Amino acid sequence: MVDFFEHIDEYIKDQLSPEDKQAFEAEMTVNPTLRSAVDNYDLLKEISMGFLETEVREILNQTNDAPKKPNNYRWIWVTTIIVLLIAFAYYLISSNGKKESVQYADLYIDPAWPIDRSESTDTLSDAIKIALNGNTSSAVMMIKKTSLPNDEKNIWIAEIFAKSGQADSTLLYLPPTSDDNMKRDRINYLKVISLYSLGKKEDVKKLIDALPENTDGRYKNIYLRIN
Secondary structure, eight states: OGGGGGHHHHHHHHHHHHHHHHHHHHHHHHHHHHHHHHHHHHHHHHHHHHHHHHHHHHHHHHHHSOOOOOHHHHHHHHHHHHHHHHHHHHHHHHHHHHOOOHHHHHHHHOOOOOOOOOOOHHHHHHHHHHHHHHHHHHHHHHHSOSSSOHHHHHHHHHHHHTTTTOOOOOOHHHHHHOOOHHHHHHHHHHHHHHHTTTTTTHHHHHHHTOOOOTOOOOHHHHHHHHH
């Protein structure tokens, strides 16, 4: 679903797939312009139904032999509908052109941080706690000194940079992929949102298009919002 505004009619008529509908409704929660467009669409639909009822009454009245009174209210309906349709079309065009890009903070999801809640002196746990308190550089130095495998070190360092919104550093430390599907999906996700925050939309599109079919649904919903 490239442009949510192009799918308002399908959403109103409940013609979207369950996955697209979920993505559409998620977008409405963070995009007041889209929410307003849907609400206005409903209003116009109700007005149109009222106009249709008026037309039906007029056809039925034509069966009467009695002289008809001028049907002034019909033209009130016509004028109202034309004005509203013009206003609504202008609103959609202008609003759609002004809508802001999805922000990094709206796309970011925390991982399952390996924080030990006991009094353990585990170095990784301590490093994560320090990172979550805002001291990224100290946390990175601590992780580099652990005995973890290099790939695992790099993943957690990338996670710390992603948490603080440092896209370049995130990409620098991310491994290419992983044989573990959960890690693979997380690596791809961090690549996507980092590239997106750097404005590299073509790279984002290529990466999303090449993702495995069994990618985690949480991440798929995010990709629908930015692709």
